[in-house]
Amino acid sequence: MQLKCVAIDDEPLALMLISEYVSRIPSLQLLKTFEDAISGAEFLKHAQVDLLFIDINMPDITGIELVRSLEKKPMVIFTTAYKNFAFEGFELEAIDYLLKPIDFTRFAKAVDKATEYYKYKNAEPKDQPDDSIYVYSEYRMVKVNVNDIEYIESMEDYVKIHLPGVKPVLTLMPLKKMLEKLPADKFRRIHRSYVVAVNKIKSIQSRKVQLAGIELPVSDSYADFIKEWAKR
The missing domain is CATH 2.40.50.1020 (LytTr DNA-binding domain)
Structure with missing residues (x-):
């Protein structure tokens, strides 16, 4: 199984780092990267995307505004250079937040959470385990053992x-x-x-x-x- 992902960030070096990290994880397939948030949003409207890596602070539109505007939302991992996140992100149920500069170990951990959540959401009802649930807490998706x-x-x-x-x-x-x-x-x-x-x-x-x-x-x-x- 591969998660189809997209990265949006106005910083070219940040996109290069995410692209390099994605290439090291077999369960990810990077479809496209965007420095322009508007172009990225347009692509997301028509493409089948499972996971979105997106910067919060961008000049034309914030990552939070972009995700909120999407009719069909993929799983989201926000990337940011700031420790204080906007509360509005809470309602978007992001899988995780990654603080720049992003460490690969931390990146891989966020991807593991996304993969696990994807399997949970897409399992057949008869295959759904009843020993765990997912809730949104402290700006990220949290798995709780029932x-x-x-x-x-x-x-x-x-x-x-x-x-x-x-x-x-x-x-x-x-x-x-x-x-x-x-x-x-x-x-x-x-x-x-x-x-x-x-x-x-x-x-x-x-x-x-x-x-x-x-x-x-x-x-x-x-x-x-x-x-x-x-x-x-």
Whole structure:
């Protein structure tokens, strides 16, 4: 399998570096490079492209504006010389951001993420693994192992995915939509603000679900779950 890719950057040296890096990765096929963002955007409208490497800061149009304008969006890896990314990029669900000067090891890691995500999105339903999901967090696509999730907390427009021993993953998504991504037999909503992994529950007492190191409330609307859990 090869991902067909395009690179857009107003800096010729940056394009040369990306072209050289792409040539070292057999899973990539570079279709074309563009120093002119407008020409690149026109090409993307008519070509079948799987992955786009694009600079954020360009003179005629920003990379974020260009990607937003595309009716059919490929996977995107942004390249930038700036550490502070525009928040607007969040909604575009970029696979990754690469900070210039780009190191090959970091480049290859971003490509691995894109390849993995491509396989996930294009697998037949019967071949879809239920042990991982992808969410957009901290300006990049993040893979989360479903079996590691302890509970999920709603924070208005965001949800916080709590995992053991690491920082929670924060993503822009309503709790209802997150539930749709998860296997129904493994996760249950117990409150308007909480979803728990059923196999992570230690005990339930006085409308309180006991997990490792935390206690979560069960609201009246979801009280039937207590009886269901007791029968397991």
